[in-house]
Amino acid sequence: MSAIFVLPRQFHTAIVENRKEKHIRTAIWLFPLYMLVFNFFVFPVAWGGKVLFQNEVVNPEMFSILIPQKFGNYFISILVFLGGISSAISMIILSSIALSVMLSNNLIIPYGWLENFKIKSDTINTKTIVNIRKVSILLMIMMAFMFYKYLMTSSSLFSIGLVSFVLVSQLAPSFFGAIFWRRGTYAGALSGIIAGVLICYFNLILPNYFADIKEMAFYQDSFL
Incomplete structure (x- = not known):
């Protein structure tokens, strides 16, 4: 439950990108409702996968793709695959942006670039910040891939x-x-x-x- 508040993408969306207090009041009831409705569909998929593939060695994480395939509906499987790809990419993009902002604002700039920013114009500083965040995003994605490839x-x-x-x-x-x-x-x-x-x-x-x-x-x- 604490991940809702401290995950980088959640923190960035709820706090950094928040411009109006009334949005928080709406999110207090709308976000739990969204999670409840979203998880409601997990149970029939999991139950159906267990019933259909009870005698087969199948990764349960693939039930949503394999169930339509079992009935010959490859179009639904493609839609599920595209939906999974889009959600994964959106999480990567949002998390990368949030972490790059945190790194640049709290580590890189205060402990390495602050003095340079004081003597340069706002235009140059803006470009420098953007470049720092771009490099941070690239390095974080590379580190995440290496972590997955060799450790997980x-x-x-x-x-x-x-x-x-x-x-x-x-x-x-x-x-x-x-x-x-x-x-x-x-x-x-x-x-x-x-x-x-x-x-x-x-x-x-x-x-x-x-x-x-x-x-x-x-x-x-x-x-x-």
Whole structure:
């Protein structure tokens, strides 16, 4: 649930791109309703796939494409495929833009370009910011591909999503703590984020590309 607030694309859409407070009031009830309606269609697809492919080895993530194919309706399968491609591309675009804005505004410019911006014109500064964000987007997409190619290639989409949500959820305590708890400190927030990321990395990411590590005592059911 915390991913709704701290995912880069959600944060960018809800806060950075938000221009009117009344939009938040609408999103408070419309977004949960959208999620409820959207997930309502997951159950019949999952149930139908289990029934139709109960004796076959099929990836459940492909049910929405394979079910129409089983009945010879390839047109619906193509539409589902195009819908999945469009939604994936839109997520990549929005996430890349949001992360590039965060990187340029909070890391790259304050710690490397701030002095140059003070002595140059606004036109040059604007072009520089745009170029920084373009390069950031390119590097992030390349890093994401390398991460998937060499670390998560054998994992399912569900597993990758789970790892992503758990990792980004480490920002939630600091995010909500900054809003509701005034006694929180920078050192405490940073320590909590680092500790959470390390724990998630050791328990969720390492087992994906070191098969032997699952044999360690830490990963045995009896230990957990």
